Amino acid sequence: MAVPISQMWTVASYVLKKRFSGQKRYPLVLMLEPLFRCNLACAGCGKVQYPPHVLKRMLSPEECFAAVEEAGAPMVSIPGGEPLLHPQIVEIVNGLIARKKYIYLCTNALELKRRIHEFTPSKYLTFSVHLDGQRDHHDFSVCREGGWDLAVDGIKEAVKRGFRVTTNATFFDGTDPNSVRAFFDEVMDMGVEGVVLSPGYSYEKAPDQKHFMGRARVRRLFRAILSNRKPNWKFNMSPLFLEFLMGDRKYECTPWGSPAYNIFGWQRPCYLLQDGYADSFKELMETTKWEEYGVASGNPKCANCMVSCGYEPTAVIEGFGSLKGFWGMVRGTFSKYKDPHAQKLLAEWKTEPHAPLVQIETTNRSLEETNA
Numbered sequence: 001m002a003v004p005i006s007q008m009w010t011v012a013s014y015v016l017k018k019r020f021s022g023q024k025r026y027p028l029v030l031m032l033e034p035l036f037r038c039n040l041a042c043a044g045c046g047k048v049q050y051p052p053h054v055l056k057r058m059l060s061p062e063e064c065f066a067a068v069e070e071a072g073a074p075m076v077s078i079p080g081g082e083p084l085l086h087p088q089i090v091e092i093v094n095g096l097i098a099r100k101k102y103i104y105l106c107t108n109a110l111e112l113k114r115r116i117h118e119f120t121p122s123k124y125l126t127f128s129v130h131l132d133g134q135r136d137h138h139d140f141s142v143c144r145e146g147g148w149d150l151a152v153d154g155i156k157e158a159v160k161r162g163f164r165v166t167t168n169a170t171f172f173d174g175t176d177p178n179s180v181r182a183f184f185d186e187v188m189d190m191g192v193e194g195v196v197l198s199p200g201y202s203y204e205k206a207p208d209q210k211h212f213m214g215r216a217r218v219r220r221l222f223r224a225i226l227s228n229r230k231p232n233w234k235f236n237m238s239p240l241f242l243e244f245l246m247g248d249r250k251y252e253c254t255p256w257g258s259p260a261y262n263i264f265g266w267q268r269p270c271y272l273l274q275d276g277y278a279d280s281f282k283e284l285m286e287t288t289k290w291e292e293y294g295v296a297s298g299n300p301k302c303a304n305c306m307v308s309c310g311y312e313p314t315a316v317i318e319g320f321g322s323l324k325g326f327w328g329m330v331r332g333t334f335s336k337y338k339d340p341h342a343q344k345l346l347a348e349w350k351t352e353p354h355a356p357l358v359q360i361e362t363t364n365r366s367l368e369e370t371n372a
């Protein structure tokens with residue numbers, strides 16, 4: 001696991017404190033979405049389809065700080081939209097660093113090289129760059145030729161300047177595990193701290209509805225990708241969550257572990273679903289019908305979900321909340337997950353060629369509309 005010791009210690013002591021205080025539900029990572037606007041229009045995205053008047057709206061730094069203090073989580077992930085399009089993103093980031101929050105600023109990095117000089121390296125700040133695989137696969141996934149090259153330029157510049165950098169990838173049906181493994185080699189050579197990965201979630205609003213995977217296909221794909229690991233691969237995630245993706249662990253969702261706050265308020269129940277909004281974090285925690293979510297609830301919207309924002313909190317709480325979980329985490333950190341069956345799966349994997357890349361032209365149009 002590539003997470004620094006100080007961050008692990010902060011999260012571990014937070015989990016133990018909550019456990020000993022008897023608190024049943026608490027957040028680990030606040031998903032803070034300061035805007036939905038983006039300079040890409042990925043086919044699997046469920047955020048950028050809002051009408052222009054919504055895409056124009058943004059959270060102010062004060063609203064961001066208030067949400068962070070209300071939730072009290074030790075980590076803050078800033079997805080979007082594209083956070084680097086927010087004119088006050090530097091002020092937001094500096095305010096969170098001053099509050100000693102571990103920040104993952106999730107960016108497609110198209111603007112990263114141009115704006116990197118505005119930020120200061122800190123153990124609290126990580127640029128989490130959206131990179132969905134090798135060049136062709138990433139450009140296809142983000143519907144933008146040249147997207148990979150721009151993102152990699154941004155990564156190299158950030159690494160050179162001493163920032164913490166990770167990559168985050170979302171995988172859909174049709175992903176070639178051999179290519180993903182070659183991608184791990186490439187990003188580790190760029191000097192990133194670690195890789196973050198997740199299967200895609202079937203957003204109702206996403207333009208491409210054909211490539212979301214069921215649970216069995218997710219497990220097969222991740223077993224092929226994550227078994228027989230190379231010694232230099234590092235993952236910026238809980239090893240227990242990776243075992244869950246490989247089918248070695250059964251977990252229930254912990255939706256309150258990664259609560260989402262955006263221009264509409266506190267989103268119920270999670271970052272992915274929108275079953276209404278609460279005005280305060282307290283209201284979100286106390287009035288959401290949590291039993292109606294997760295696979296065991298039978299909710300069809302959760303049936304195929306294995307995404308990190310729902311299931312990684314479960315893994316982290318198990319890892320830091322019990323001796324057995326902690327031992328599993330230590331073992332997972334050093335294991336290479338040798339598996340001859342997965343090796344055979346890789347050798348026999350049939351890659352389906354994807355259709356030609358479609359540049360989604362609405363990106364620029366919608367940017368012009370929102371900028372107007």
Ligand code: SF4
Nearest residue numbers: 038040041042045081
């Ligand atoms: S980079 Fe792609 S997935 Fe991320 S917010 Fe923009 S359009 Fe959505």
Ligand code: SF4
Nearest residue numbers: 253270293302305310
């Ligand atoms: S299973 Fe997925 S969609 Fe359902 S509440 Fe959990 S994270 Fe959200």
